[in-house]
Amino acid sequence: MHASRADARDCWSFALSTERMIMNDHRRLGRELGIFDTDPLIGAGLPFWLPAGAAVRKAVEDYVHELERRNGYQHVNSPVLGKRELYERSGHWAHYAEDMFPPMEVGGEEFVLRPSLCPHHAIVYRSRQRSHRELPLRIAELGGMYRSELSGVLGGLTRVRAIQLNDGHVFCAPDQAAAEVSAALDLIEAAHERLGIRAARYRLSLRGEGAKFVDDPAMWARSESVLREVLKERGRACDEERGEGAFYGPKIDIQIADPAGRESTLSTVQVDYFQPERFDLRHPGGERPVMVHRSVVGGLERLVAHLIEVHGGAFPAWMAPVQAVVLPLSDAEHAGAEQVLRRCVEAGLRAELVPAGRGSLGARIRAHRLVPYQLVVGPRELAGGGAAVRLRDGSQVGEVPIEQLAARSRPFG
């Protein structure tokens, strides 16, 4: 009897977890929520963002931009392609060519879609003489990068050919590298908390065999020791994996898992002595800087796919595509509801009005159950010029000034 009860329970929990897995698959939910779509005419692995997805993405972009600004980063913008020689210099041509799109010939020169932002940022560093006061120099950019993935492995937002990467590079003296790696991990951990993401594990990704990795054992030993020192200092458990490093250096990868348990890398911090050498970067005084590569939230496609799955579409208020929905009880309150909507929009909220003609109040609430704030305007609220606020968990919080709702819907409060 006990066995059969346990079996029944196992079946039930299996059914539940399978259901949750299917329910929260970002490909299905992403289309249902109007986050993104794909079209064979654009091509596999080239999703486009629909209005709700563009809103979530912009909220996350703005948050990360502000987090970086508060932590001493300067933002730049650089082109999504460059001459083949740029990638020969950076080492991508020799070690990474199979992941790159083939060159395009224009005017007798060859250009490639960039496989990473690092070379452009190395050029930014050396575009002017640097003074001691500028160091460590923290450069960040949200920019496009491209990967020639085979069409068989492409799907949804997780395996794509065009990636919007949150990237950054810190150029610092060798004795500053450990502190900069640690500061980057602080940023990553702060961002994950705000986004509601929990890391599956930290991975120390090391070099492997073969031509994919720069052959300079002393350089690898040096950069690995910086990462190990930081992990030890932070008391952070980390699995070591050979063959997962970047071609130029080791990485601390912060892994996430999808509902089916498949792992991927979201955030990363890397120590690189190779590219500063290749681009002949110099600090004032002639010393060579170290390049700390870091991505706080990775590519926005993978990040938003994960956010869809983690939150099941019920995004935190600051990133929700629609933050407030205004619901007049009947047509008599419509004009008053329009005024409430206007005040929401002017206060910076992403808001919309759903008129009484679209169904009963209960039906309209159910249809917008993922919206953080449901603002009901009945005869009493109409007289007072406000709205009764209902949260998506069903709790009623009464009349709340619109400004206060807007303040609660910002990532930094």
Ligand SMILES: [Zn+2]
């Ligand atoms: Zn980089």
